[in-house]
Structure formats: C-alpha cells, structure tokens
Amino acid sequence: MKLLKVSVIALSFLLSGCGSLVKHMEGCYREYYAGTSKSIELGYYVLFIWLDVPFSAALDTVTLPIDAVCVATNN
Structure with missing residues (x-):
C-alpha cells in the first residue's frame, strides 16, 4: 500500500504542468492557456492526463x- 501511495505521488509530480x-518549449x-488546452485535448484519449x-x-x-x-507581439 505504501508503494502505491509513493507511486501516485511521484507520478503526480512528474506529470504536473506537463502540457504547459x-x-x-x-x-x-x-492564445492564452495553451498548455491547459493541450492537456484537455489529450484527455479525450488518455484518462490519466486529467490529473495534469x-x-x-x-x-x-x-x-x-x-x-x-x-x-501582443504576434498580432
């Protein structure tokens, strides 16, 4: 059980802000919030990405x- 908790915590830190x-990069x-849009876009295919x-x-x-x-500079 402890290994499961550690794994979930480690994965949440590794995936945090990944889309952004x-x-x-x-x-x-x-557009604003493009990273969040990217995560939501990927969320339709992978359920685990919703943590991100x-x-x-x-x-x-x-x-x-x-x-x-x-x-402002791209418009």
Whole structure:
C-alpha cells in the first residue's frame, strides 16, 4: 500500500504542468492557456492526463504575463 501511495505521488509530480511545459518549449503562440488546452485535448484519449489539467492551469496562470507579451507581439 505504501508503494502505491509513493507511486501516485511521484507520478503526480512528474506529470504536473506537463502540457504547459510542452507548449512553452515550442515558443510563443497566439492564445492564452495553451498548455491547459493541450492537456484537455489529450484527455479525450488518455484518462490519466486529467490529473495534469489543474497543474497546467496553475503553470499557465504563472506564465500569463509572458503569454500576454507573446500574444501582443504576434498580432
């Protein structure tokens, strides 16, 4: 049971904000919360990815000022 708890905690840390990290590594884009959108898009195919959506939303909120500059300069 302890191994299961440790595994779940480890996986949640490894997956936290994954969609946002992937989208921000691609560079500037023309929409806000693109990482969260990516996680939701992947969630239709993989149920486990729904654990990542709150973390992606939090990371996208933290990087919102950077995204605002990217959106403003790309229009």
